[in-house]
Amino acid sequence: MGTPNERRPVDESAASPERLGKVVPLRIAAQPPPPLEQLVEQTLRIAIGMTALASEVLAEAVARTLGREPFAEGEAPGDETARPASGVPLVAGAAIGVALEGAKWGARAATTMVRSAELFLSLLTSPGFVQEPLRQAGDRLGGFDARWREQRPRDEEAAAAFLRLLVPQVVDAALDQIDLNELVAERIELDRVIDGLDLDRVISRLDIDAIVGRIDLDRIVEHVDVAAIVERVPVDEIVSRLDLDAIVASVDLDQVVRRVDVQAVADSIDLQAIIRRLDLTAISRDIIEELDLTQLIQDAMGSMTNETVGGIRVQSMNADRAISRLRARVLGRGGGGEPAATTPAVEPVDPGAGDRGSAGSEDRP
């Protein structure tokens, strides 16, 4: 049998996590093993502790199946040491204590025996005729050990495959029996966990775009009561705090106007609906009343007509005078051919004076 230092190093590839899956390979300690006495004592302690825990868990489970709480009200688990034990627990504790003490003495006895045996064996194996068989036996054992080491990767791989199948089922079965939410609430201090979190680092790892892309904003907006939110906003107070002049001065209106698609805005306006809502008749009436369109047209037409009519009248007057002159010349009547040479029918009147003019006839005095 070789010492731990003589063991060959563990095949790292065989023990790599990729090969073994989630199963953590067995690590061989580089330090020498502790003395046999300590090993035995520690093993016994572990065995006794596990037995105690198992018996406690079993007792709780049995109590729960009977519909009873394993601990009295206001008593936390693990407070058994606070009160003196009695009855069965007392006997059980005493038995464990006796067993532990016995284990200690047993371990010491076993250690003594082993040391004595080693001394005795060293005396027995010192002669030459004994060395040879021992060496052969050692070689034989070394061959078995080498063969095991050769097969060890395959054995571990098979075990890992078995564990890969077994562990999930065991975990599922265990989780089915456990209320994880309650367990987390009881066992985990969330504040401490959160304090230990580097949230900046967590956030830096998040793909915000992907998260936002998965959010159905339309559905969220449908549930938002915008009117209620708006009512809660103190608009007057906000507006009173704003320096609108400064804001407007900082806006590059030219750039804003350049970005506006006026054509699209115009296309989106339902002019027909707007026009239908307008009381065009009333608007037209108001405009006409304001403009006094009739007077405007009369003034415009009147000025044109007056010029035209005045021209026609003057031209016809000139023609009349020409006819009169021709008549006077042909008929030999005097008077210079002016119509005015004939007896005035009426006195000249001032057209602009209206009724200030005089009238008369050939029979008037």
Place this chain on the structure above:
Amino acid sequence: MSVSAPPVARVMQGQRAGVVSRFLADAIDLLVIVAAVVGVYFAVSGARFLLHPRQFSWPEASALYLSTLGWILLIVYLTIGWASTGRTWGKSVLGLRVVSSRDVGLPLWRAFVRAALCALFPIGLFWSAISSRNGSVQDLLVRTTVVYDWGPKLPALQ
């Protein structure tokens, strides 16, 4: 129709109007009467259409019928114009007014007689080209005068 008179026309106010001005005024009145006849024709047609839309056809009007209608309209038009303001629309455009020999207004009966004479014997207008007083035949018979008067109102009596 009030038109401010230039100086050359201002001195002519109250003078007897010549044949050219009067002929132009009568021509305008004739156009008014033609338009009135056409209007009456379309009014009658519209009334017939409204009364009997299925059997509607444009009314057949003889020249005699239209002439008679126009003659009657002319007399009525001239009578009303001369008896009211002394001027028809044609005379208003040319700045003329018909005045009686006694006063500025023209009595209805004299206006009617003068209108009838004008409608019966329109060529009598051209006597004003020969007459030294620029009077037509109708002026001589009814004792009226046509004068230049651009003012909007009747000239006051002297």
